[in-house]
Amino acid sequence: MIQSAFKHIDMAVTSLVHLCDQLSEQDLALTPIEGKRPVGELLSHLSVICRADVHISEGASEEEMALFYEENQPNSLSEIREALIANQMYLYHRYRQFNTEELLQVTDSYWGASYSRLEWLLEIMGHVYHHRGQLHTMLTLTGIEPKVALFE
Numbered sequence: 510m511i512q513s514a515f516k517h518i519d520m521a522v523t524s525l526v527h528l529c530d531q532l533s534e535q536d537l538a539l540t541p542i543e544g545k546r547p548v549g550e551l552l553s554h555l556s557v558i559c560r561a562d563v564h565i566s567e568g569a570s571e572e573e574m575a576l577f578y579e580e581n582q583p584n585s586l587s588e589i590r591e592a593l594i595a596n597q598m599y600l601y602h603r604y605r606q607f608n609t610e611e612l613l614q615v616t617d618s619y620w621g622a623s624y625s626r627l628e629w630l631l632e633i634m635g636h637v638y639h640h641r642g643q644l645h646t647m648l649t650l651t652g653i654e655p656k657v658a659l660f661e
Contacts, residue, residue, distance in 0.1 A: 510612065511604050514630045518559070521637045522597045524657040525555060528644070529586050529593075531655060537586070541650035548647055549584065555640045556592035557581045559600035562636060566629035571619045604630060 529552070537549025546554070561577060569577070583592040604612075604626070612627045624632060641659070648655050 511630060514634050515601060517634050518597060518637060520661055521641055522593050524659060525593055525641060526590050527657045528655050529590050532586060534586060536653065539651050541647045551640060551644050552589050553583050555637065555644065556583050556589045557596055558636050559633060560596040562633040563600055563603050565618050566616050566626065568616060569619065600633065
């Protein structure tokens with residue numbers, strides 16, 4: 510059941526790691542869309558989604574999440590790569606512990622969203638894909654044409 514979602518998350522994380530390999534540290538400061546985060550901030554956010562969204566799905570408060578983000582801000586390309594992989598593994602480890610009944614248990618976010626753990630996993634996958642698409646667009650707008658497959 511969860512292996513199908515893991516397959517898609519694998520694709521997204523692998524493509525993000527390959528994308529990082531194509532960037533320079535200077536590229537992280539690029540802000541191709543006025544009013545949006547720079548490339549580095551978006552990559553930093555992407556690198557912690559798998560762990561952050563698990564915390565959210567387990568009932569972390571808004572204050573706890575603000576502290577989490579404050580303490581988990583990879584800045585360099587190597588830190589971002591490491592965080593992408595480590596947080597993906599955290600997600601997988603956590604979800605492999607759940608039995609079917611636990612996967613179907615509904616939990617609530619601090620803003621009131623209620624999903625089963627299985628639905629949260631799909632939300633996490635969608636969250637990663639959403640921001641990866643944003644990143645691809647941002648890089649394309651700066652003249653960088655990422656050489657990564659976005660889908661299989």
